[in-house]
Amino acid sequence: MKVSSSLHFARRGASGTALLPALLIVGMVTLVVVLFFNMSTVQLRSSSSHAAVHDLNTLQDMAVNAAIGQMRQGTTETNALWISQPGAIRTYGKSTGTASRIYKLYSAQEMVVSAAGLTDGSALNLESDVPPPGTLCRASMPISMSRRRMSLAT
Known part of the structure; x- marks a missing residue:
């Protein structure tokens, strides 16, 4: 019996090493x-910011093309x-010289207005289309990105 008890202790020591x-x-x-999930998070942030810059460039091109x-x-x-x-x-009409149309080069509800229907001086001067201050920005203004948000630098 002593032999079996010594074998029993030998098995216990061998099983602990694994x-x-x-x-x-x-x-x-x-x-x-x-590390894989950390790298995935970094890649997601990188691709999101790249997509935002691409969308911004597309919007700029759309405005210029319009x-x-x-x-x-x-x-x-x-x-x-x-x-x-x-x-x-x-x-203006070539033969009559009367105002024909006004093509607006900025964003408005109506981009082409028939000048024949405009009789008021302020409407002819497009004064009703002037937006309130602070709603427009220059395209040359720098853009700052902080905390995954893009904003115009002031």
């Missing part, structure tokens, strides 16, 4: 998983003379 490598492997796998389209439409109108002013292009 615990340490198993814990090391589990710890290393946990470390790899945590203004170019309005300019082309106003300057290529048949049987008309055109005059440019800051923010608009006015067309």
Whole structure:
């Protein structure tokens, strides 16, 4: 019987040595998983900021292309003379000289207005389209990014 009891103690010592490598492997796998999720978070933030910059560039291009389209439409109108002013292009009948249309080069509810229906001087001067101060910004203003939000630098 003494032989079996000594074997029993030998098994206990051998089974405890496998615990340490198993814990090391589990710890290393946990470390790899945590690092993977950390790297995924960084990649998500990076791609989100890149997408925001791309969207901003697309919006800038859309605004410029809308203004170019309005300019082309106003300057290529048949049987008309055109005059440019800051923010608009006015067309006049070639033979009559009366005001025909006003093509606005900024965002408005109506981008092309028939000048024949405008009789009031302030409407002809587009004074009703002037937005309140602080609602417009220059395209050349720098943009600051902080805490994943883009804002115009003041």
